[in-house]
Ligand SMILES: Nc1ncnc2c1ncn2[C@@H]1O[C@H](COP(=O)(O)O)[C@@H](OP(=O)(O)O)[C@H]1O
């Protein structure tokens with residue numbers, strides 16, 4: 001069965017999302033709050049329908065159906081890959097999670113938004129996506145010990161007033177899984193699946209790393225987001241999958257392009273030493289991808305967060321000016337930035353969080369291997385490779401920069417000079 005079509009957002013909205021910041025009034029350029037989107041709730045999916053049977057919690061009821069998975073392994077991957085079965089499982093998990101997220105993005109209600117201590121929005125889709133990935137990985141890789149480092153935990157869902165939300169999540173999870181498995185999971189299964197993501201990771205053994213919805217703010221706006229899943233083996237990222245339901249299948253460098261439903265929805269993936277690939281979320285056609293070959297900064301364009309709270313836009317601007325970049329920044333949410341860079345839509349990604357912010361490994365693990373396998377480099381602002389072996393956080397010097405090998409020396413230089421100049425001006 002083919003995955004459902006990606007999204008019903010008007011193409012105008014998507015084109016605006018991808019437009020670089022050429023003018024101060026644009027949604028992308030200003031970083032100002034975009035107009036809220038009118039969503040039509042699909043109540044039959046968000047409220048637990050009676051056709052879902054809540055059986056006793058047991059993953060042993062979890063049986064695959066005979067239906068084919070749209071994200072099955074592809075011929076483009078070498079058969080010698082040592083992580084092939086993990087890759088197939090990860091693609092399946094991320095594709096199904098993306099399907100759940102698409103359903104919710106179409107249906108989202110204000111009341112589905114919770115508030116975490118850090119004020120970032122959490123939706124039923126975050127929890128549902130995390131539950132799906134955990135359940136599918138466990139089902140597809142039953143003989144392996146399972147460790148998952150993931151963003152969400154079920155603490156808020158365990159509260160008395162969250163029962164209705166939990167039932168909605170369970171219904172969504174069952175609805176999504178029913179296309180691939182003959183199974184019905186219970187509320188308790190869903191809570192257990194979410195809480196399997198509490199691993200601390202670290203330098204030894206294998207750990208899955210998941211951001212169930214990266215770019216939650218973009219998701220809520222109807223813009224870009226990603227389901228980002230990676231595998232660490234002895235502290236190194238060896239596999240990464242980015243499901244980006246709203247990312248056009250063709251380059252977003254053409255900012256005036258409009259896209260129809262069947263032209264969006266990307267699954268980008270890589271395993272160590274095997275290159276990076278792009279597949280449609282809706283079918284299995286696959287292409288190998290490579291980063292841009294641009295070596296003159298004047299011809300480069302750069303990505304950064306849509307949210308000014310996530311990255312210092314002024315510093316990026318100063319770096320771009322020092323480098324001689326002519327194009328305005330392309331501001332989009334989530335690790336879709338890594339995906340777009342990996343296929344050469346732009347040449348540079350700059351990320352400089354405000355002082356004191358600690359980056360989480362799930363915000364970069366999948367994206368970084370997709371880019372490095374496509375021929376790029378991701379480092380911190382001091383030029384150190386990103387180290388995913390330190391637990392749930394990255395230990396970083398200042399920020400993250402990503403580009404191709406030709407541009408990296410000049411970029412690093414511009415970054416360090418700009419940071420120095422900024423510090424001096426703050427003295
Ligand atoms: N103050 C901050 N500075 C930098 N990153 C932040 C941040 N607050 C949240 N984030 C992270 O930025 C991610 C989104 O990145 P981007 O800006 O590239 O879309 C968020 O992921 P989630 O949306 O999964 O919470 C969150 O982990």
Ligand SMILES: [Mg+2]
Pocket residue numbers: 211213214215362363
């Ligand atoms: Mg994230």
